[in-house]
Every structure is written in C-alpha cells, then in structure tokens.
Amino acid sequence: MNYYKGNKTEGLTPITSPWMLELLQNSSLLHSLLDNYGSPINIHHLPSFNKNIKKFQQVFRAKKVDAQIFYARKANKCKGLVKEALNTGIGVDTASFKELQQSISLGGKTDSLVLTSAIKTKDQITLAVKKQIPIVLDNNDEVELTQQIAESINKNALIALRVSGFLVDNKKLYSRFGFDIEKVKEYIVENFVTTNKCKNLKLKGLHFHLDGYSTKQRAIALQTCIDLVEELHQYQINIEFIDMGGGILINYLADENEWIQFNKKLQDSVKNKEESLTFNGTGLGYEMIEGKLQGSLKTYPYFNKVNSESFLEEVLVNDFKDSSLSNSERAIENNIQLRIEPGRSLLNQVGVTVAKVAHRKQDAKGQWLVGLEMNMSQMLSSSADFLLDPFVVYQEDVTSNDEAVSLYFTGAYCLERDILLKRSIKLPKLPEIGDLVMFVNTAGYMMHFFETEAHLFELSTNLIYKKLDVNKAPTTKDFINDDNL
Template sequence: MVAADGRPVLPVLPVLPDPATDTVVTSGLLPELAYALGGPFHFLLPDAFDTNLHAMREALAAAGVDGFVYFAKKANKAAVFAERAAALGAGVDVASAGELREALGHGVRGEHLVVTGPAKDPRLLRLAVQHRALIAVDALDELDTVITVALNGRERPARVLLRVLPSIQPHSRFGMTEEELATAVDRCVKAGDALRMEGFSFHLSGYALQPRADLTARLVGLCLAARVKGLEAGRVSIGGGLPISYSDADAWHTFLATQRPAHYHAGKTFQAGDFYPYHSPLAGADALAALLATRPENTGTTLADILRDAGVELLLEPGRALLDRAGATVLTIQGVKDRDGYQLLTVDGTSLSLSEQWFNSEYLPDPVLIPQVTAAPEGTFPASVGAATCLESDMLTWRKIAFPRRPRPGDLLLYPNTAGYQMDSNESPFHDLPLPPKVVIDHAERPRPRWRLDRHFI
C-alpha cells in the first residue's frame, strides 16, 4: 500500500490502553526526570504487579486449585518487585546466589524462594538449604550434592522438586530423563529425613496450553507414584510460559501481514517467527484459567479436577505475566539525520536496554514521541531509532515508525510495557555509559505521581 504522496504506508503496532502510564506521561514528570537523571531511565509501576498477582490468585481460586505464585526474578532486576512479592506473600524464583540474597534482603521468606537453573553452584545450594528454599533439582549429581549438604549441615531437611525433561523437547539441556527420574526418586527415598521431596517441575518453551496441561497431568501421576514410596510429592511446578498481549488482535495480524523490508532501516529483514507474539488470545491470568480448564490428553476431566482430586498444589513461576504494564523505558533524542524519505534518530541509550534486539528480533510496540516544544500534529514522519554507540547494528528500532510530528533533539521517546525481560536482561555499561536507573512511580491517590529510585542492592 502507498499513500497519496507515493510513500509506502507504514505498519503500526500501538499498545493496548494503559491509564497508569498515560497518567505519568500527562503529569509532566518525565521531562523533569530526564533532566534530573541526565540520561535514559526506566520507570516502574508496582501497582500493576499487584493487580496481575491478584488476578492469578483469583484464577486459581475460581478453579478450586491450591496454588502458589513465584515471581521469576530474571524478568527484571528491580528491587521493588521483590518487595511487592514479600508484602503480598508471594514467592520469588531465583537462579543465583546474588538473586537469592537480593530477595532475602527485600523481605522474601526463605521458604518462599524456589531455586532454578542448571548445574547450580554448591555455595548456592548451601544457601538454599540453610534458608529452607525449594530447589528444582536438574540432574542426579546435583541431587547428590543437595543430599550431602543436608547431611553435613545443621539445616534439615533440604526441600526439592525433581525437574523433568519434557518428551516434546527431547533436546533440551534441562531436566532428567525417565530413567534418571526413577533413580532420583530412589535416592530421595534413601536420603530419609535429610530430604523432603515435594514433587516435580518442568518448563516448556512457547505458549501452547495443551502440552502444558498434558505434562502437568503426567507429573501429577508421578507424584502419586512417589507417594506410594513414602515421599511427600504434593506439588508440581509448571514454570512460566503465560503470555501477555501488548496489542490487540487486529493490529497484530495486520502488522504481520503488511510488514516488509522496505519498512525497516537498511532493508533489515525479519521473519514473522522471529517476533514475540505481541498479541495472544488468552493472556496472563486468563491463560492460567484456560490452562486449568484444559482436558489433558487421554483424560475425561479438566486439569483443575486432576490437581484437586490428587491433592496436588500447582506452582507457577511467571515473570513477564506479572510485569504486564508494570513499567516503561524513556530515552532522549540527541540527534536527527535525514535519509531518503525518513529520519534516523540517535538517542542517549543503547539497544542493550531493549533486550529483544539482541535475539535477532525487534521490540515492536510503537514508541511514543513526547515533544518538548509544543507543536500541533503535522502529518506522518517516519523515523528509525539508533543508539549512542559506534556499532551499525546497535538499533533500538530498525522499523520506520510513523511519528505524528517531526522528532527533534531534546524530545523524549517512551518505549511502553518494557518491564518484562526488556529493561535489564542485557544491559551493559558499553562505552562506559551508565546503566539507566529505575524510578518507582507511586500514584497513591495523589494529584501528581511521586517517585523514588529503586533500591537494588547489587
């Protein structure tokens, strides 16, 4: 498609309405923060975390399923989300000694931690046992280390889940085979009082519900078999994998159908499969409710019924789904270059703060231009966004964004809904640029939002 002036009509991907972010934008706070902090920054909206957690708990309760939600800390390093988890009695999923200490330091109880990840450092395992954290054991040698730590220490018992290698992902480097699981169960029995085997865990790539329901039902069966051998085996962790929707269905499918290399700086090409699914028919707590209502293969009942009848508690470790609309990223335009029919913007940050760019992909939700000089909308001004580094590949947005007015140096760009996995998974002080600080926004029934810097210890 082309416009009347012969230029191609650019695809757009607007985000879903977000009143909390809109309030921050209209308050005038962002230019003040950009000036005060002297560079790019992220702002966080912890009320959204609370809302998302509450919705997941409601979905579990509506299905009559006992469940416990852990926040996957790798999704965002900010301290405020660990603080909110502690205040609301939720757990935190950690995978390093640093993450474990950070969670404890912000009030999360040791028994509300779950330690995941492969080949865990023995020091991490000792900390986990000492603080009575639940350990998702990934391999037989790791189980042996946990048992040794429990036998040699004063803290007993060590609490473990046995992580399963999914049969539909046989090449995954995580989890134990059926034979290894059988051996692991026997070792748990022999460990006696040194070990408390609480159940099984898994993680599946992708977002399909049926495979999750099938594997969860299988693990419930493993729990029942383990109980016959005298083990507790009353919990199953399904990991994360609850999607969120950044945009509505029409916008997302139209974008996929119309985008092509001409819409990107330098003719950059992406395959549709390279992109995160920025729309999902079922997202967050709705996806959880649908999972619980799914009928696992070769059963005549729902997953919720299977869990309830077996007395098995469902454990969740979502990251992105708890951070939906919980924050955004703000950068300042430093330079503008005219190219053939579009502009190249340079901002004061790097694509390391938009992690999707580092997975052969693009963070697609449209950034919002916040002009610093009042001006009426002037039309459509395409622009791609580059970073303040010496790398050709360091682009925050390869796509030519259809801005409603001409971007100028000093204007702000807001990338929406970046709290989940975008802000800090890959941030680095490249060129000795400081890491963007995180600002916690408190609405709390005030005419203007208040803010504070996030208290991250590490």
C-alpha cells in the first residue's frame, strides 16, 4: 500500500467510498490521468450520483406522495451530471442563462427544468417562456417583467412564487429572497384573481429555500405553504407544486467522536494560543476576547446524524404539526407535487480532487509547507475550512526509516492565505515532488463555486467516471473530459 490518510489518529476521517479507495490503490492510473490532463483534476463518479437520486426517490415513494427532484447544478458545473440527472428522469434546477441554455441543449424540457436565478435577466426569462420552463419569481418587478415578455411573444409563462419570512417559534425567519408569506395571499388575489395584471402568467407553484439546516424550519415552512394552498382554493387557484429548495444536510465524517474531539481541541488551542493544530493558530471562528473564548466554529457542520434521507423524512413527517396529518399526507390530500432542489446532497461521495506535489519547504517557524500544483480557488469552501483529512499517494513505499511529519498544503496564488487546508496534516513521511494528494468528497461546491483564473491559471479538468466494464479495474478509457460532452 502506498497511500495514506493524513492524521491516522486524532484526525477528521472522511467517509470514503469504495470507488475512491480503488483509485487510491491504482496510483499508476492516477498518474496517467494527471499526465494527460494536468494538475489538479476533478473526478466525478456517476454511479454514486445515481445512488443518491434513488435514495431520495425511495423516501418519497415510501410516503406515496407525488414528487420530483431537481438537481441544483449550481453546486457543480459539469455537464455530465446534468445529463445523468436528465437520463435518470429527475429534473435540473438552473440559476443563470447559461445553466438554463446548456440544460435545454442537454435534453431538459418543461417538466424537467426550473429557473430559480437570484437575478433574472430578460434573456433568461425570454428563453424560459419560449421553452415553457417554469420560472420561480422572487418579487413584483420580476412578475411584471415576465408578464410583459410573455405578452409580447404571445405566450403564457409557467411560474411559481418564492416565499419567505416563515414564523418559527414566534420568530420570523429573515431572507432577502421571496415574497413575505404574510402578505403573499393578498398579492396573489390582487394580481391573479381580482385583476388581469398577470393574464399571461400561469401560477403553478410555491417555492422556498431556507438558509441553514433546520428540519424543523423546513417542516414548518412546508406546512405553512400547504395552508396557503388550501386557502387559495377558495379563489379557484390551484397550486400544483411546492418546491422546498435545497439545503439537505449530508454527513462527511466516519466518526462522531473525532468531530467532538476536534471541536474541543480547537477551542483549547485558541485558549492556549497554540499553533500546532491549525495554521498560525487560526481559530476557524473561535477567538479570545478580553481573556475569554468567544465565537463558534464557522465551518459546515461536517458530522450529522440526521442527514440525506433521514433529513428529508423529518421534513415530510413534520413532528411540529398543528394538524393530525403529516406534511406528505396533506400534500397527497391536496394533490400537490412536492419538489426538492438538492445540490450538495446529490453530490455526496460523487467527486474527488487530485493534485501533484510541486515542492516542499520549511518556513521560518520550522513548519513544513508542501506546495501543490493547484490554487486555493480550485478547492475552496464558503466556510472557514474544509475539514476532511486528505490522502497522499506516495511514489516510494514508506519504510521504518521514515519519519512522521506534520505539514500544511499550500497553493499557487500569490497570497499568504493560499493554504489549502487550515488544519495541520500528519503523514508517515514527507511527500516527494510528484507524489499525489487526493481530497475526497469535493464535488458539492468545493470544486467550481469559487474557481477563478487569476495568474491565468487553467481551470481544472473535470472528468466523468463510469466504468465501461464494472468487473475490471478502471483504465483511462473510463474517464471522459466533461468539456467533450
């Protein structure tokens, strides 16, 4: 074996799928891929994507509720995943002109696409109306613009209204998006019933997407939307679907205890001004103010007992209900299709990022810095750090003469802060130039969301991986460059 996970003990061990381990064991294949496509590469495993789709479908099927999944492609830009989503019969949530246009050219249609962009330009709306793709409208200006465009091309537009401001435990959930749930009924009656202001708009659905990861908030938001659907029946308005957006939590970590211990150690290291756990002692959200530990961990919650299917299940069951029926039972009763727009959770275990070691050095503090042929934007979390131990694939075996080393991986941008992971990574020996580092489970938001071309660096190559023969070891032929799809 010539691959090792960083931090054999006291680490944050990622859940690592068999397909990832198979690649780690096949270092000659990984080297060939990097030789062919440069460093870093992103590898996407289609069967894992498919598995995630099936798991969500199974939850809905068990509840016997009409449902559709729309893969939120903003989480990853690959065409291969969009194609796979459409081939398996689920839809795709698009959030820009190009995402919409490309998804249409990959086979997306009225039932399999939705447009949810935060800013909707005329060209997006025109394309969506022409192709009869439902548009989730956020505000009155968008409603008026869509009405104008639809009327000018003599078509009807299919629309849903995004709503927000749900009351949970007597507190209103703030969002910059959507119509206020407390005022939207009045708005609908005024614009869709008592006047013909929206004569070219067919109101098909309600939509919400909540910040954060509370199942309770989602369950109550769904319940409130179903209440609204029922109230609208008296005005002969028939809402066909409620879209609950994304934000379904996933679990990245194999061991809850490691997560608890890491949190404790991080707090202690901030208190004691220690620098061995994180780069230059960064607290990842914790800091000492006037001698007291303040703040909280500002990262994704990497360990979650309730995740993926069980998360969705909690929203559908709704333990917080004020009626005797669950959310899914009420959806069935009202003939409502339930929709979700998962991004990250459909990409769970779908991708890895692999880069090559370029140099090793010791800084003035004596810390080892290992430079990789990649930059921070090619694996960047929106939160304070990506808290999963990486794997190193050595070219030469580790022997009993080798010395363990703690190090930080650094990237190619000219910024002091291009430290790829803020946690110190302990390895059985110092990597050599040309050794490989694999970061696992990076497909959701980590690869593309913040990727930039500063210094004119090439963007990473994205490979779509599906074995041509499942019984054989993978070869380079099983990997297709997403640009060529």
